[in-house]
Amino acid sequence: MDYLVTIAVLIAIYTILATSYNLVIGYGGLSTVAHPIFFAIGAYTTGLLAVHVPFIPPLGNVVLGMAAAVVASVLLAGSALRVSGDYLLIASLGFQLGLLQLLKNLEFTGGPGGLSAIPSTIVGPMRGPIFLAICGAAALACVFAVRAIVNGPYGRAISAMRDEELAFTALGRNAMSMKIAIFAIGCGMAGGAGGLYAYYFQYLSPDQFDVLASAAILTMVVLGGMGTAFGPVVGAILLLAIPQAITFLQLPPSIMAPTQGIIFTVLVLLFLYLRPSGILGGKA
Amino acid sequence: MNPVLRTEGLRKAFGGIVVSDNVNLSIAAGEILGLIGPNGAGKTSLFNLISGVLRPDAGSIFLNGERIDSAPLYKRARMGIARTWQNMLLFRTMTVLDNLLVGPRDYPGESVMRLAFGRGALRVAEAAMRDRAMGILGRMGLEQTASSLVVDLPFGQQKLIGLARTLMNDGPLLLLDEPMAGVEGAAYETMQRVVRQEAEAGRAVCVVEHNVSFIRDLCSRAVFMANGKILQDGTVEELIASDILTELYFGV
Numbered sequence: 325m326d327y328l329v330t331i332a333v334l335i336a337i338y339t340i341l342a343t344s345y346n347l348v349i350g351y352g353g354l355s356t357v358a359h360p361i362f363f364a365i366g367a368y369t370t371g372l373l374a375v376h377v378p379f380i381p382p383l384g385n386v387v388l389g390m391a392a393a394v395v396a397s398v399l400l401a402g403s404a405l406r407v408s409g410d411y412l413l414i415a416s417l418g419f420q421l422g423l424l425q426l427l428k429n430l431e432f433t434g435g436p437g438g439l440s441a442i443p444s445t446i447v448g449p450m451r452g453p454i455f456l457a458i459c460g461a462a463a464l465a466c467v468f469a470v471r472a473i474v475n476g477p478y479g480r481a482i483s484a485m486r487d488e489e490l491a492f493t494a495l496g497r498n499a500m501s502m503k504i505a506i507f508a509i510g511c512g513m514a515g516g517a518g519g520l521y522a523y524y525f526q527y528l529s530p531d532q533f534d535v536l537a538s539a540a541i542l543t544m545v546v547l548g549g550m551g552t553a554f555g556p557v558v559g560a561i562l563l564l565a566i567p568q569a570i571t572f573l574q575l576p577p578s579i580m581a582p583t584q585g586i587i588f589t590v591l592v593l594l595f596l597y598l599r600p601s602g603i604l605g606g607k608a
Numbered sequence: 609m610n611p612v613l614r615t616e617g618l619r620k621a622f623g624g625i626v627v628s629d630n631v632n633l634s635i636a637a638g639e640i641l642g643l644i645g646p647n648g649a650g651k652t653s654l655f656n657l658i659s660g661v662l663r664p665d666a667g668s669i670f671l672n673g674e675r676i677d678s679a680p681l682y683k684r685a686r687m688g689i690a691r692t693w694q695n696m697l698l699f700r701t702m703t704v705l706d707n708l709l710v711g712p713r714d715y716p717g718e719s720v721m722r723l724a725f726g727r728g729a730l731r732v733a734e735a736a737m738r739d740r741a742m743g744i745l746g747r748m749g750l751e752q753t754a755s756s757l758v759v760d761l762p763f764g765q766q767k768l769i770g771l772a773r774t775l776m777n778d779g780p781l782l783l784l785d786e787p788m789a790g791v792e793g794a795a796y797e798t799m800q801r802v803v804r805q806e807a808e809a810g811r812a813v814c815v816v817e818h819n820v821s822f823i824r825d826l827c828s829r830a831v832f833m834a835n836g837k838i839l840q841d842g843t844v845e846e847l848i849a850s851d852i853l854t855e856l857y858f859g860v
Binding site: 480483487490491494496498 | 659660661681682683685686691693697698699700701702706707709710711712713714715716717718720723730734773774776777
């Protein structure tokens with residue numbers, strides 16, 4: 325039971341990550357790979373505050389984690405987008421790798437061993453279900469917030485910006501500030517997911533926020549359907565459920581270990597060939 | 609009367625190529641000015657300098673007496689400089705109506721804050737924008753295309769949508785970059801009528817165009833440019849009578 329609850333919590337957290345990444349890359353057209361590092365910024369900020377500053381309530385810590393991710397994202401986008409949109413990809417990769425090194429080498433973040441002993445906050449037999457309810461509600465809130473953003477007048481402006489940025493700007497729209505806003509909202513959500521993750525698992529390791537995590541979140545978005553409101557939800561469920569389902573096959577570890585990677589790769593290749601716009605996307 | 613637009617000593621060079629060389633130009637309200645010249649004369653570059661796509665190396669630009677050459681592109685559009693593009697730059701994944709709705713100077717949907725906290729006011733503004741857009745499409749006889757994707761329309765109608773989107777900006781200056789290129793028949797007539805109406809309503813209009821008969825029908829004044837310089841500025845009749853145009857179009 326605990327096991328299933330943990331999977332469900334993970335699905336909720338990755339739904340937030342994939343949904344917010346979809347806002348940034350699928351709708352906003354902003355090429356970034358650094359989404360996991362904003363997840364990490366939120367997680368470490370929340371975790372460190374929970375460990376060292378006991379008088380802040382847990383919700384306050386999660387909000388501060390989000391705020392830290394928002395500040396970092398504005399600094400990154402504000403500088404990288406000033407040069408040209410394409411530089412965001414390179415800058416985001418550098419930002420992610422650099423910050424990962426910091427997390428691995430700073431003493432107060434726990435170094436390569438990670439940050440442990442984050443207080444539990446919720447105790448007792450209902451811990452799992454309560455966390456699941458909180459994370460599930462947060463995931464739903466994110467999905468519907470993104471849907472509200474990409475529909476209506478703001479969404480219309482986003483698509484126009486993606487289609488023809490020059491004409492969009494020449495109509496009086498401030499494309500730069502819109503991009504920074506989209507990036508900040510997406511990264512803030514990832515930071516919030518990090519806060520929830522820190523409180524539930526009580527342990528953070530820097531390795532879980534590396535480029536492989538970027539690939540996993542991107543795969544969720546592509547599989548589910550980039551630029552669709554519910555595609556990332558489907559992607560997160562599939563990509564977290566499939567590896568768990570495989571473990572029930574009870575294969576020997578020597579086969580098990582590479583199987584997941586192979587299945588992900590095959591899935592991505594299949595989707596790129598057969599259904600490039602994802603499960604929920606329209607026919608391309 | 610003070611001109612709507614005035615440039616003084618405008619200069620822009622890319623390396624050794626001077627695309628704008630001491631350009632002094634003024635356009636009055638209600639006037640349709642034709643801007644002609646061979647390819648590479650600097651006509652589109654002049655539009656880019658005025659609208660803010662390019663920053664001048666020297667010189668100044670005034671809109672209704674206010675100096676604007678340090679304002680970025682989007683702010684100049686909000687000040688009321690509306691322009692079209694040679695290759696239209698329509699929002700191709702969007703419907704005709706949505707293309708137009710992004711155009712107003714004070715588009716209300718750009719702020720996340722307003723999205724979160726001002727939904728009532730947003731709805732009212734949206735309804736007003738929609739009426740305005742349908743009105744413009746109506747003037748062009750294109751109401752029935754409102755929900756089509758722009759890319760599904762014939763070329764001439766796409767050109768008109770480019771103009772219609774620009775007209776959502778109700779500012780004092782309208783810059784049209786080759787509005788007639790590739791346009792024939794009914795769309796031609798419509799384009800001419802709408803441009804004339806805009807000038808009659810008091811806008812200053814500047815048209816870059818190779819189609820001399822369009823310029824002759826529409827413009828009272830024309831400017832001839834070559835190599836970044838204004839070579840002649842006068843009535844269309846004077847320009848047609850002079851050798852400059854004959855040389856350009858007939859190679860005599």
